Amino acid sequence: MASLDEGWADPARLYREGRRARMLLDAAREAAAEAVGCRADELVFTPSGTRAVHSGVAGALAGRRRVGAHLIVSSVEHSSVLHAAEVHEAGGGTVTQVPVDRTGAVDPAAYGAVLRGDTALACLQSANHEVGTEQPVAEVAESCRAAGVPLLVDAAQSLAWGKVPGDWSMLAASAHKWGGPSGVGLLVVRKGIRFAQQGPGDERESGRAPGFENLPAIVAAAASLRAVRAEAAEEAARLRGLTERIRARVPALVPDVEVVGDPVRRLPGTVTFSCLYVDGETLLHELDRAGFSVSSGSSCTSSTLMPSHVLKAMGVLSEGNVRVSLPPGTPPEDVERFLEVLPGTVAAVRERLGAPVATEAVPETGGDLVVDAIGRRCPIPVIELAKVIGDVPVGGTVRVLSDDEAARLDIPAWCEMRGQEFVGEEPAEKGTAYLVRRST
Amino acid sequence: MASLDEGWADPARLYREGRRARMLLDAAREAAAEAVGCRADELVFTPSGTRAVHSGVAGALAGRRRVGAHLIVSSVEHSSVLHAAEVHEAGGGTVTQVPVDRTGAVDPAAYGAVLRGDTALACLQSANHEVGTEQPVAEVAESCRAAGVPLLVDAAQSLAWGKVPGDWSMLAASAHKWGGPSGVGLLVVRKGIRFAQQGPGDERESGRAPGFENLPAIVAAAASLRAVRAEAAEEAARLRGLTERIRARVPALVPDVEVVGDPVRRLPGTVTFSCLYVDGETLLHELDRAGFSVSSGSSCTSSTLMPSHVLKAMGVLSEGNVRVSLPPGTPPEDVERFLEVLPGTVAAVRERLGAPVATEAVPETGGDLVVDAIGRRCPIPVIELAKVIGDVPVGGTVRVLSDDEAARLDIPAWCEMRGQEFVGEEPAEKGTAYLVRRST
Numbered sequence: 001m002a003s004l005d006e007g008w009a010d011p012a013r014l015y016r017e018g019r020r021a022r023m024l025l026d027a028a029r030e031a032a033a034e035a036v037g038c039r040a041d042e043l044v045f046t047p048s049g050t051r052a053v054h055s056g057v058a059g060a061l062a063g064r065r066r067v068g069a070h071l072i073v074s075s076v077e078h079s080s081v082l083h084a085a086e087v088h089e090a091g092g093g094t095v096t097q098v099p100v101d102r103t104g105a106v107d108p109a110a111y112g113a114v115l116r117g118d119t120a121l122a123c124l125q126s127a128n129h130e131v132g133t134e135q136p137v138a139e140v141a142e143s144c145r146a147a148g149v150p151l152l153v154d155a156a157q158s159l160a161w162g163k164v165p166g167d168w169s170m171l172a173a174s175a176h177k178w179g180g181p182s183g184v185g186l187l188v189v190r191k192g193i194r195f196a197q198q199g200p201g202d203e204r205e206s207g208r209a210p211g212f213e214n215l216p217a218i219v220a221a222a223a224s225l226r227a228v229r230a231e232a233a234e235e236a237a238r239l240r241g242l243t244e245r246i247r248a249r250v251p252a253l254v255p256d257v258e259v260v261g262d263p264v265r266r267l268p269g270t271v272t273f274s275c276l277y278v279d280g281e282t283l284l285h286e287l288d289r290a291g292f293s294v295s296s297g298s299s300c301t302s303s304t305l306m307p308s309h310v311l312k313a314m315g316v317l318s319e320g321n322v323r324v325s326l327p328p329g330t331p332p333e334d335v336e337r338f339l340e341v342l343p344g345t346v347a348a349v350r351e352r353l354g355a356p357v358a359t360e361a362v363p364e365t366g367g368d369l370v371v372d373a374i375g376r377r378c379p380i381p382v383i384e385l386a387k388v389i390g391d392v393p394v395g396g397t398v399r400v401l402s403d404d405e406a407a408r409l410d411i412p413a414w415c416e417m418r419g420q421e422f423v424g425e426e427p428a429e430k431g432t433a434y435l436v437r438r439s440t
Numbered sequence: 441m442a443s444l445d446e447g448w449a450d451p452a453r454l455y456r457e458g459r460r461a462r463m464l465l466d467a468a469r470e471a472a473a474e475a476v477g478c479r480a481d482e483l484v485f486t487p488s489g490t491r492a493v494h495s496g497v498a499g500a501l502a503g504r505r506r507v508g509a510h511l512i513v514s515s516v517e518h519s520s521v522l523h524a525a526e527v528h529e530a531g532g533g534t535v536t537q538v539p540v541d542r543t544g545a546v547d548p549a550a551y552g553a554v555l556r557g558d559t560a561l562a563c564l565q566s567a568n569h570e571v572g573t574e575q576p577v578a579e580v581a582e583s584c585r586a587a588g589v590p591l592l593v594d595a596a597q598s599l600a601w602g603k604v605p606g607d608w609s610m611l612a613a614s615a616h617k618w619g620g621p622s623g624v625g626l627l628v629v630r631k632g633i634r635f636a637q638q639g640p641g642d643e644r645e646s647g648r649a650p651g652f653e654n655l656p657a658i659v660a661a662a663a664s665l666r667a668v669r670a671e672a673a674e675e676a677a678r679l680r681g682l683t684e685r686i687r688a689r690v691p692a693l694v695p696d697v698e699v700v701g702d703p704v705r706r707l708p709g710t711v712t713f714s715c716l717y718v719d720g721e722t723l724l725h726e727l728d729r730a731g732f733s734v735s736s737g738s739s740c741t742s743s744t745l746m747p748s749h750v751l752k753a754m755g756v757l758s759e760g761n762v763r764v765s766l767p768p769g770t771p772p773e774d775v776e777r778f779l780e781v782l783p784g785t786v787a788a789v790r791e792r793l794g795a796p797v798a799t800e801a802v803p804e805t806g807g808d809l810v811v812d813a814i815g816r817r818c819p820i821p822v823i824e825l826a827k828v829i830g831d832v833p834v835g836g837t838v839r840v841l842s843d844d845e846a847a848r849l850d851i852p853a854w855c856e857m858r859g860q861e862f863v864g865e866e867p868a869e870k871g872t873a874y875l876v877r878r879s880t
Contacts, residue, residue, distance in 0.1 A: 013733070013735060014725065014728070015735075016728055018733070048650075048651030048652050083640035086640070176652060182654040199527060200523035200526070200527045202520070211489070211490030211491050211520075212616060284454050284455065288455045
């Protein structure tokens with residue numbers, strides 16, 4: 001509020017309001033740099049975390065053009081990183097996506113192994129935005145240093161909680177993710193990193209972020225980062241206790257749930273789980289009616305009809321996906337009420353969809369079976385599969401026909417959860433045929 | 441303030457805070473579109489006016505790549521337009537700069553004459569940001585329509601006062617210029633204009649402005665545009681009276697002043713003048729001490745040591761340049777006090793610099809003269825010239841040696857103001873030699 005009154009002027013001007021604005025900007029940069037752990041002249045403010053990532057990736061790739069045009073990203077990066085990689089690929093560059101395990105983490109050795117002589121830039125998030133899993137940034141940074149490749153860390157998810165460990169080269173973050181205002185990101189480029197700003201620039205922000213500085217928001221961003229950091233250790237421990245409770249209780253309270261993400265190396269306030277036989281959009285709306293604002297990586301909540309690329313890369317169930325983010329200050333009572341409300345809500349959604357009940361006894365009959373789920377959206381294909389699996393003998397197969405992209409992820413994930421064998425997929429006359437062999 | 445409380449959520453989310461954010465965003469878009477005079481789905485919010493210009497120019501040039509790579513701008517556009525043009529030229533495109541007359545306006549016929557078969561985009565500001573001169577946008581838009589070339593109007597300076605006239609194709613503006621918050625620009629692309637967003641995008645703002653929307657600022661921007669428009673007609677008339685008074689009184693109160701910009705076709709609240717024999721930076725600091733925050737296009741206030749490209753394109757004096765911007769609500773008493781303070785302030789600066797007094801009688805002597813002003817900065821070269829002009833006979837010449845870029849503009853401008861003949865310039869052993877013949 002104070003910076004709205006004091007910080008409206010142009011810091012490039014010589015009159016007193018401009019000089020005061022310049023002082024506020026310099027002080028905000030010092031404060032942010034201290035929180036990040038870099039020099040003030042290595043840090044510029046951008047209009048968003050997304051813009052910081054876009055400028056950072058483009059500038060580093062251009063600055064190291066002579067080295068080569070190879071870019072490395074993990075498969076679970078934020079869309080801003082993946083979009084920047086797509087643009088690089090469309091322009092003739094090459095991109096390697098490093099896969100993740102079922103917890104969502106990259107293997108540092110696997111990451112190190114794809115570094116090449118022509119690698120211009122490597123990107124790795126500090127922690128995942130959908131499932132909360134922390135990445136082994138320090139180890140990967142060490143491999144990158146050894147190979148002479150700069151590592152850009154998307155620290156949007158973790159900067160509120162502390163400095164990013166390790167000897168990284170570039171860093172991007174977003175103020176609204178640490179509880180600051182919208183309209184501010186930050187981009188850090190360590191001294192010595194070759195960087196060539198792309199697109200038109202101007203004299204502001206070291207030529208790396210053109211346009212009038214959003215000074216009130218920048219000042220508020222720096223102040224809020226200081227404020228959250230002052231309480232970070234204590235609040236992280238408290239929130240970790242609350243998310244630990246959700247991780248432990250949800251599978252006990254709700255049948256057929258998969259909690260995803262690393263159980264230990266994770267963000268304090270994020271917990272994600274997927275519910276079999278549930279339509280993510282309906283579940284979100286029901287939880288919203290009960291007063292809970294959660295997100296989902298299910299395809300049935302997205303306009304693209306594609307499940308979250310993160311869940312896909314992890315190979316975990318996407319249907320009925322729920323992401324709970326506890327902001328600092330969340331009272332334990334809210335978590336308890338969520339745990340009270342969730343089981344009934346999931347059960348109601350399942351009942352409406354005609355999902356199989358876990359205890360249902362199905363008579364065994366002979367022969368192979370075909371389930372035609374063409375034109376049916378997630379979670380119906382999995383529900384139909386679950387309904388008939390008991391109709392084939394052990395060793396028999398069910399062939400599920402589906403044209404829903406979510407099935408590609410959710411049918412194998414269901415097999416893994418249920419101990420059934422996923423044989424494979426093949427193109428069918430319409431959509432894709434997924435072959436499942438009954439094992440138990 | 442209300443939108444800081446209500447508008448923090450992600451409008452892409454399905455929960456209630458997200459839906460409310462989406463409604464606020466939609467309402468802001470409707471309001472802004474109405475003020476601009478376009479359809480809501482033609483308008484996106486960007487992080488600044490500069491970013492709107494950069495995206496607009498790049499997107500239109502890419503969208504019409506098949507037509508050609510010719511871009512037209514006026515020579516007095518905002519630096520954001522000129523920077524975008526530089527990038528286009530560096531990438532192999534061609535750029536035509538349309539010159540302006542001494543008032544700062546382009547000639548619509550001259551603008552129309554440079555439209556070519558391979559012109560992909562034409563740009564013209566609605567009014568100039570340094571001298572306030574309005575451009576003949578409607579006439580230029582008509583020529584562009586006839587030639588099938590989209591016209592992008594940088595309306596940053598004028599949108600507070602009303603809709604941009606004429607049948608333009610694209611428009612950019614900046615909220616902080618109309619009294620709204622920092623961090624918001626807008627880009628309008630009329631339906632039917634070929635546009636290909638460059639760089640990484642995402643699903644936000646029709647794919648034309650990636651990154652988390654700065655919703656509180658967007659809402660405040662739309663509200664403030666409505667608010668200033670409600671009082672625009674009345675306030676414009678009032679401010680026009682005040683700037684008219686400055687335009688009339690300054691030359692009467694201060695000797696050797698040139699008021700620049702069109703006296704009639706101009707912004708209501710902007711007035712710019714240049715004072716001979718004055719160092720712009722010192723004058724600004726003295727006015728600042730007296731409580732007046734003004735800007736300057738003099739090279740002695742810029743880190744580049746180059747005078748404003750606008751004053752240069754107009755061919756007017758740049759030394760001692762002062763730009764007075766009256767924000768809405770400026771009381772007449774402030775203007776009167778400025779007029780009281782200015783003459784003494786200018787006189788004091790001139791005295792300190794040893795400037796010639798207007799009434800000084802200089803004895804006539806024979807022969808040509810050389811003034812060595814190498815290493816001396818604006819306004820010293822002009823001051824030294826003025827001191828010796830009386831020492832040569834009518835018809836005699838003074839040769840001024842200077843390595844200050846401002847001299848290139850200010851010596852011819854001084855000649856024009858003083859009725860002396862500017863013969864020309866030529867490279868000298870150090871710097872440039874400017875030849876002036878005494879006419880009176």
